[in-house]
Amino acid sequence: MREQMLKSILSELNGSSADIEASAVISADGLTMAALLPQDVDEDRVGAMAAAMLSLGERTARELARGDLEQVMVKGEDGYILMSHAGKDAVLTVIARKDAKLGLIFLDAKRAAKAIADIL
Amino acid sequence: MREQMLKSILSELNGSSADIEASAVISADGLTMAALLPQDVDEDRVGAMAAAMLSLGERTARELARGDLEQVMVKGEDGYILMSHAGKDAVLTVIARKDAKLGLIFLDAKRAAKAIADIL
Numbered sequence: 001m002r003e004q005m006l007k008s009i010l011s012e013l014n015g016s017s018a019d020i021e022a023s024a025v026i027s028a029d030g031l032t033m034a035a036l037l038p039q040d041v042d043e044d045r046v047g048a049m050a051a052a053m054l055s056l057g058e059r060t061a062r063e064l065a066r067g068d069l070e071q072v073m074v075k076g077e078d079g080y081i082l083m084s085h086a087g088k089d090a091v092l093t094v095i096a097r098k099d100a101k102l103g104l105i106f107l108d109a110k111r112a113a114k115a116i117a118d119i120l
Numbered sequence: 121m122r123e124q125m126l127k128s129i130l131s132e133l134n135g136s137s138a139d140i141e142a143s144a145v146i147s148a149d150g151l152t153m154a155a156l157l158p159q160d161v162d163e164d165r166v167g168a169m170a171a172a173m174l175s176l177g178e179r180t181a182r183e184l185a186r187g188d189l190e191q192v193m194v195k196g197e198d199g200y201i202l203m204s205h206a207g208k209d210a211v212l213t214v215i216a217r218k219d220a221k222l223g224l225i226f227l228d229a230k231r232a233a234k235a236i237a238d239i240l
Contacts, residue, residue: 065161072194
Protein backbone atom coordinates (compact mmCIF):
# COMPACT_ATOMS: atom_id res chain seq x y z
CA MET A 1 0.00 0.00 0.00
CA ARG A 2 2.65 2.53 1.03
CA GLU A 3 4.91 1.15 -1.68
CA GLN A 4 2.17 1.92 -4.21
CA MET A 5 1.84 5.47 -2.88
CA LEU A 6 5.60 5.95 -3.06
CA LYS A 7 5.66 4.53 -6.58
CA SER A 8 2.95 6.90 -7.70
CA ILE A 9 5.00 9.85 -6.39
CA LEU A 10 8.04 8.56 -8.28
CA SER A 11 5.96 8.03 -11.39
CA GLU A 12 4.71 11.61 -11.25
CA LEU A 13 8.27 12.82 -10.66
CA ASN A 14 9.72 10.85 -13.60
CA GLY A 15 6.87 12.11 -15.76
CA SER A 16 7.43 15.74 -14.77
CA SER A 17 10.56 16.01 -16.91
CA ALA A 18 11.91 14.04 -19.84
CA ASP A 19 15.35 14.60 -18.33
CA ILE A 20 14.66 12.45 -15.28
CA GLU A 21 15.73 8.93 -16.15
CA ALA A 22 15.09 7.19 -12.87
CA SER A 23 14.18 7.73 -9.24
CA ALA A 24 14.08 5.71 -6.05
CA VAL A 25 13.22 6.02 -2.37
CA ILE A 26 15.88 4.49 -0.18
CA SER A 27 16.07 3.92 3.55
CA ALA A 28 18.85 5.52 5.60
CA ASP A 29 20.75 2.22 5.52
CA GLY A 30 20.60 1.89 1.75
CA LEU A 31 17.66 -0.49 1.23
CA THR A 32 15.12 0.25 -1.48
CA MET A 33 11.62 1.28 -0.38
CA ALA A 34 10.33 1.96 -3.89
CA ALA A 35 12.02 2.45 -7.23
CA LEU A 36 11.28 3.36 -10.82
CA LEU A 37 14.50 2.48 -12.60
CA PRO A 38 15.33 1.47 -16.17
CA GLN A 39 16.05 -2.23 -16.54
CA ASP A 40 19.77 -1.74 -16.86
CA VAL A 41 20.09 0.09 -13.53
CA ASP A 42 20.60 -2.15 -10.54
CA GLU A 43 18.38 -1.26 -7.58
CA ASP A 44 20.85 -2.42 -4.95
CA ARG A 45 23.64 -0.44 -6.52
CA VAL A 46 21.61 2.78 -6.46
CA GLY A 47 20.72 2.16 -2.82
CA ALA A 48 24.27 1.42 -1.75
CA MET A 49 25.80 4.42 -3.51
CA ALA A 50 23.10 6.81 -2.28
CA ALA A 51 23.45 5.67 1.33
CA ALA A 52 27.24 6.02 1.17
CA MET A 53 27.09 9.51 -0.38
CA LEU A 54 24.51 10.68 2.17
CA SER A 55 26.49 9.37 5.08
CA LEU A 56 29.70 11.07 3.95
CA GLY A 57 27.74 14.19 2.97
CA GLU A 58 26.30 14.41 6.48
CA ARG A 59 29.76 14.26 7.96
CA THR A 60 31.10 16.82 5.50
CA ALA A 61 28.25 19.27 6.17
CA ARG A 62 28.80 18.95 9.90
CA GLU A 63 32.60 19.20 9.80
CA LEU A 64 32.43 22.32 7.63
CA ALA A 65 29.69 23.95 9.76
CA ARG A 66 26.92 23.75 7.15
CA GLY A 67 24.38 22.22 9.58
CA ASP A 68 22.16 19.21 8.94
CA LEU A 69 22.42 17.69 5.49
CA GLU A 70 19.63 18.38 3.00
CA GLN A 71 20.96 17.34 -0.41
CA VAL A 72 23.93 15.91 -2.22
CA MET A 73 24.37 16.38 -5.95
CA VAL A 74 26.87 14.51 -8.12
CA LYS A 75 27.49 15.90 -11.59
CA GLY A 76 29.16 13.69 -14.14
CA GLU A 77 29.96 14.32 -17.78
CA ASP A 78 26.87 12.34 -18.73
CA GLY A 79 24.35 13.54 -16.17
CA TYR A 80 23.35 14.18 -12.57
CA ILE A 81 22.50 12.25 -9.44
CA LEU A 82 20.56 14.19 -6.83
CA MET A 83 19.97 12.78 -3.36
CA SER A 84 17.53 14.58 -1.05
CA HIS A 85 16.44 13.76 2.48
CA ALA A 86 12.76 12.84 2.57
CA GLY A 87 12.08 13.10 6.26
CA LYS A 88 14.42 11.47 8.76
CA ASP A 89 14.17 7.91 7.50
CA ALA A 90 14.39 8.06 3.75
CA VAL A 91 16.33 9.48 0.84
CA LEU A 92 14.96 10.37 -2.57
CA THR A 93 17.46 9.67 -5.35
CA VAL A 94 16.92 11.18 -8.80
CA ILE A 95 19.05 10.28 -11.82
CA ALA A 96 18.92 12.86 -14.61
CA ARG A 97 20.35 13.37 -18.08
CA LYS A 98 23.19 15.76 -18.81
CA ASP A 99 20.98 18.37 -20.46
CA ALA A 100 18.63 18.52 -17.49
CA LYS A 101 17.58 21.93 -16.24
CA LEU A 102 18.91 21.75 -12.70
CA GLY A 103 16.50 24.35 -11.31
CA LEU A 104 13.50 22.26 -12.37
CA ILE A 105 15.00 19.01 -11.14
CA PHE A 106 15.75 20.58 -7.74
CA LEU A 107 12.22 21.94 -7.46
CA ASP A 108 10.52 18.69 -8.48
CA ALA A 109 12.77 16.64 -6.19
CA LYS A 110 12.03 18.95 -3.26
CA ARG A 111 8.27 18.58 -3.77
CA ALA A 112 8.49 14.83 -4.17
CA ALA A 113 10.70 14.51 -1.07
CA LYS A 114 8.10 16.41 0.95
CA ALA A 115 5.29 14.16 -0.33
CA ILE A 116 7.37 11.06 0.52
CA ALA A 117 8.12 12.34 4.02
CA ASP A 118 4.38 12.87 4.56
CA ILE A 119 3.63 9.25 3.66
CA LEU A 120 6.35 7.56 5.70
CA MET B 121 54.98 31.41 -7.19
CA ARG B 122 52.27 29.03 -8.30
CA GLU B 123 50.81 29.18 -4.80
CA GLN B 124 50.56 32.96 -5.17
CA MET B 125 48.82 32.59 -8.53
CA LEU B 126 46.39 30.08 -7.05
CA LYS B 127 45.77 32.36 -4.09
CA SER B 128 45.02 35.27 -6.34
CA ILE B 129 42.41 33.18 -8.18
CA LEU B 130 40.85 32.21 -4.85
CA SER B 131 40.93 35.81 -3.71
CA GLU B 132 39.10 36.93 -6.84
CA LEU B 133 36.60 34.09 -6.40
CA ASN B 134 35.89 34.92 -2.73
CA GLY B 135 35.54 38.57 -3.70
CA SER B 136 33.10 37.79 -6.52
CA SER B 137 30.28 37.10 -4.11
CA ALA B 138 29.63 38.01 -0.48
CA ASP B 139 28.07 34.56 -0.15
CA ILE B 140 31.36 32.73 -0.67
CA GLU B 141 32.91 32.25 2.76
CA ALA B 142 35.98 30.25 1.85
CA SER B 143 37.73 28.43 -0.95
CA ALA B 144 40.67 26.11 -1.36
CA VAL B 145 42.59 24.18 -4.00
CA ILE B 146 43.26 20.63 -2.94
CA SER B 147 45.26 17.83 -4.52
CA ALA B 148 43.55 14.59 -5.50
CA ASP B 149 44.85 12.99 -2.31
CA GLY B 150 43.46 15.68 -0.04
CA LEU B 151 46.46 17.92 0.54
CA THR B 152 46.08 21.69 0.38
CA MET B 153 47.72 23.51 -2.54
CA ALA B 154 46.33 26.94 -1.66
CA ALA B 155 43.56 28.11 0.63
CA LEU B 156 41.65 31.21 1.65
CA LEU B 157 39.77 30.08 4.71
CA PRO B 158 38.41 31.89 7.77
CA GLN B 159 40.49 31.31 10.89
CA ASP B 160 38.00 28.91 12.43
CA VAL B 161 38.05 26.54 9.45
CA ASP B 162 40.75 23.90 9.58
CA GLU B 163 42.64 23.51 6.31
CA ASP B 164 43.36 19.81 6.79
CA ARG B 165 39.74 19.09 7.54
CA VAL B 166 38.56 20.78 4.34
CA GLY B 167 41.13 18.82 2.35
CA ALA B 168 40.25 15.48 3.88
CA MET B 169 36.48 15.88 3.48
CA ALA B 170 36.79 17.16 -0.11
CA ALA B 171 39.06 14.29 -1.14
CA ALA B 172 36.72 11.73 0.42
CA MET B 173 33.61 13.24 -1.22
CA LEU B 174 35.32 13.39 -4.61
CA SER B 175 36.52 9.84 -4.42
CA LEU B 176 33.08 8.51 -3.51
CA GLY B 177 31.44 10.86 -6.03
CA GLU B 178 33.66 9.46 -8.77
CA ARG B 179 32.60 5.95 -7.93
CA THR B 180 28.93 6.94 -7.74
CA ALA B 181 29.01 8.71 -11.11
CA ARG B 182 30.66 5.70 -12.70
CA GLU B 183 28.40 3.08 -11.11
CA LEU B 184 25.29 4.99 -12.15
CA ALA B 185 26.54 5.61 -15.70
CA ARG B 186 27.01 9.39 -15.37
CA GLY B 187 30.54 9.35 -16.81
CA ASP B 188 33.57 11.11 -15.40
CA LEU B 189 32.96 13.20 -12.29
CA GLU B 190 32.81 16.99 -12.67
CA GLN B 191 31.28 18.32 -9.46
CA VAL B 192 29.89 17.34 -6.08
CA MET B 193 27.62 19.67 -4.14
CA VAL B 194 26.64 19.23 -0.51
CA LYS B 195 23.73 21.33 0.73
CA GLY B 196 23.25 21.70 4.45
CA GLU B 197 20.70 23.74 6.39
CA ASP B 198 23.35 26.42 6.88
CA GLY B 199 25.00 26.54 3.47
CA TYR B 200 26.73 24.81 0.60
CA ILE B 201 29.99 23.06 -0.18
CA LEU B 202 30.82 22.80 -3.87
CA MET B 203 33.73 20.67 -5.09
CA SER B 204 34.79 20.95 -8.73
CA HIS B 205 37.56 19.20 -10.61
CA ALA B 206 40.22 21.68 -11.68
CA GLY B 207 42.06 19.60 -14.23
CA LYS B 208 43.14 16.05 -13.42
CA ASP B 209 45.23 16.79 -10.37
CA ALA B 210 43.30 19.26 -8.27
CA VAL B 211 39.93 20.04 -6.78
CA LEU B 212 38.48 23.48 -6.12
CA THR B 213 36.36 23.57 -2.96
CA VAL B 214 34.01 26.49 -2.34
CA ILE B 215 32.14 26.99 0.93
CA ALA B 216 29.09 29.26 0.62
CA ARG B 217 26.39 30.71 2.84
CA LYS B 218 22.84 29.40 2.87
CA ASP B 219 21.41 32.36 0.97
CA ALA B 220 23.92 31.98 -1.86
CA LYS B 221 22.61 32.14 -5.40
CA LEU B 222 23.65 28.73 -6.63
CA GLY B 223 23.71 29.70 -10.31
CA LEU B 224 26.32 32.39 -9.64
CA ILE B 225 28.41 30.17 -7.39
CA PHE B 226 28.42 27.40 -10.01
CA LEU B 227 29.47 29.84 -12.72
CA ASP B 228 32.22 31.48 -10.66
CA ALA B 229 33.52 28.09 -9.49
CA LYS B 230 33.60 26.78 -13.05
CA ARG B 231 35.64 29.78 -14.23
CA ALA B 232 38.02 29.59 -11.30
CA ALA B 233 38.47 25.82 -11.78
CA LYS B 234 39.40 26.44 -15.41
CA ALA B 235 41.93 29.12 -14.41
CA ILE B 236 43.43 26.80 -11.79
CA ALA B 237 43.72 23.93 -14.26
CA ASP B 238 45.57 26.25 -16.65
CA ILE B 239 48.16 27.10 -13.97
CA LEU B 240 48.84 23.57 -12.69
